[in-house]
Amino acid sequence: MSKRTRIFVGILLAYAFGVGVLMYRLLGDIDPRYRESAEESLVETAHLIAATLEASSTDGTLRAQTLAPVFESLYARRFKADIFGFEKTRVELRLIVTDRAGKVVYDSTQRHLGEDYAQWHDVWRALQGEYGARTTPDIDNDNRTAVMYVAAPVRARNEIIGAVSVGKPVQSFGQFVDAARRKTLLVGVTSVVAVLLLVVIVSVWLVRPFGLIADYVRYVRSQRSFSLPRLGRRALGAIGAAYDEMRDALAGRNYVADYVQTLTHEVKSPLSAIRGAAELLQEPMPDADRARFVANIARETHRIQELVDRMMELTALESRRSLERRAPVALRPLVHEIAASAQAAAAARKLRIVVDDGPDASVDGDAFLLQRALSNLLDNALDFSPEGGTVRISLQLHRRTVDLRVQDSGPGIPDYAESKVFEKFYSLARPHSRKKSTGLGLSFVSEIAELHEGRITLKNAAAGGALATLSLPLNP
Numbered sequence: 001m002s003k004r005t006r007i008f009v010g011i012l013l014a015y016a017f018g019v020g021v022l023m024y025r026l027l028g029d030i031d032p033r034y035r036e037s038a039e040e041s042l043v044e045t046a047h048l049i050a051a052t053l054e055a056s057s058t059d060g061t062l063r064a065q066t067l068a069p070v071f072e073s074l075y076a077r078r079f080k081a082d083i084f085g086f087e088k089t090r091v092e093l094r095l096i097v098t099d100r101a102g103k104v105v106y107d108s109t110q111r112h113l114g115e116d117y118a119q120w121h122d123v124w125r126a127l128q129g130e131y132g133a134r135t136t137p138d139i140d141n142d143n144r145t146a147v148m149y150v151a152a153p154v155r156a157r158n159e160i161i162g163a164v165s166v167g168k169p170v171q172s173f174g175q176f177v178d179a180a181r182r183k184t185l186l187v188g189v190t191s192v193v194a195v196l197l198l199v200v201i202v203s204v205w206l207v208r209p210f211g212l213i214a215d216y217v218r219y220v221r222s223q224r225s226f227s228l229p230r231l232g233r234r235a236l237g238a239i240g241a242a243y244d245e246m247r248d249a250l251a252g253r254n255y256v257a258d259y260v261q262t263l264t265h266e267v268k269s270p271l272s273a274i275r276g277a278a279e280l281l282q283e284p285m286p287d288a289d290r291a292r293f294v295a296n297i298a299r300e301t302h303r304i305q306e307l308v309d310r311m312m313e314l315t316a317l318e319s320r321r322s323l324e325r326r327a328p329v330a331l332r333p334l335v336h337e338i339a340a341s342a343q344a345a346a347a348a349r350k351l352r353i354v355v356d357d358g359p360d361a362s363v364d365g366d367a368f369l370l371q372r373a374l375s376n377l378l379d380n381a382l383d384f385s386p387e388g389g390t391v392r393i394s395l396q397l398h399r400r401t402v403d404l405r406v407q408d409s410g411p412g413i414p415d416y417a418e419s420k421v422f423e424k425f426y427s428l429a430r431p432h433s434r435k436k437s438t439g440l441g442l443s444f445v446s447e448i449a450e451l452h453e454g455r456i457t458l459k460n461a462a463a464g465g466a467l468a469t470l471s472l473p474l475n476p
Helices: 003-055 064-076 121-127 174-222 228-281 287-318 331-341 343-348 367-384 441-451
Strands: 081-083 086-088 094-099 104-107 132-137 146-156 159-169 327-330 352-355 362-365 390-397 401-407 455-460 466-473
Touching: 003 064, 003 132, 003 146, 003 159, 003 174, 064 094, 064 104, 094 121, 094 146, 121 132, 121 146, 121 159, 228 287, 327 331, 327 367, 331 343, 331 352, 331 367, 331 390, 331 401, 343 352, 343 367, 362 367, 362 466, 367 390, 367 401, 367 441, 367 466, 441 455, 441 466
Parallel strands: 352 390
Antiparallel strands: 081 086, 094 104, 094 159, 132 146, 146 159, 327 362, 390 401, 401 466, 455 466
16 A cells, blocks of 8 residues: 555544544434423423413412313314424424322323322422423323423412423424434535545645655666766755645645634634524514514625635635736826725715825736725725724835825724734724624735735824725835
8 A cells, every 4th residue: 555545544534533423422412402492492381381370370279271272272273384394284282280289180182180290200390399391201102202391380379289291292303303413414424525535635745745755766766877966956856846845735734724723713603693593483483583583694694605705815815925927006096996996885974085195106016916905904994984084095105115004083903902903803893883894804915915025014093093004115
């Protein structure tokens, strides 16, 4: 087995083992999470029915039979509820009411009237004034499934006169558990296939230096005469190529690991919001609330899409070691063009964009990237300026450099954020919307500045607001 194959198999086995352990834990955690959600709903239902009975039992007499017509009508109802592809047609909720001694005085299924339920954990705890819950085999269904019960005490005149136990068959939400498991397995298999392709690429990158050494050995063997200078030059060339490729491979691997970690952290919040809204949409609710939750999902999805797009854009820029094309770029026409394109967005918030008069300057670089950098700085300044404020753009010439300066009229940069503003995914809340951006805009500008052998700074201006300065070498 070759070195490449051994490295490939080793990485693949390590990843497969890790994914296997992760999938095992995720699949095992799905059912308890659904049970927790169902139990929380049963708690509220039990206390709702207990409060209903208390309203009719003010004299200390438990009137459980008042619930009989309600549940007879409830079980007779037929409907069609499409819950994310699963059809529900009838009510499966069960209700048992006991007196203060634990004797069943009402059973919605009419099967356990008169039985002693004082020994059941949920009823016993409720009669003690405590929280009671249990999951037991369904004796009415030949123990083919289980039923989850939650009980609540019924009080009258500050005394417990009975208990209400609400039950729901576990199989009623088992279809959702099965669907979640299938989706989780699909995600796991898809990730294995995707990483399999990545491992192939990484293994080629990592093993390539060994291949260069093997090539050099074959080259030495093929020589008919021994020439130390020639062999030395070839050896130095092979070592240099191996070092460059290994450095790039390791840097790329660490780069991917770092980005995956930071991206996972950033998408956790919108994903949690989407998941919460999706779970709430499974329940009946007014149309206005449903529209609000759908809008939340759309907004958070757009936030994730924007984050991914900006990250891909930044990644492509960081992979460039130098500018492919350089040409003289006049900065003053560029500044006026960017200012004109941003006038509409500024006018919506009654902001003024002022371009100071001054000398023109030319730099050697990529006009498109410089335009993107200035647009990011201007958008940032507009976001942090208050309504009716002014954003000022100016050029400042030095002996060998020119400064592109963008100053807003906002609150400035907090002390704790001055050293973090250029970090990836770090963002401050906008004063007018209280929302954060992707946190990649200034990192993007920083990469453009480095490609142009310049630098970018962001600090508080003496007159107030924040001042961004993009310094670039003048075109000789």
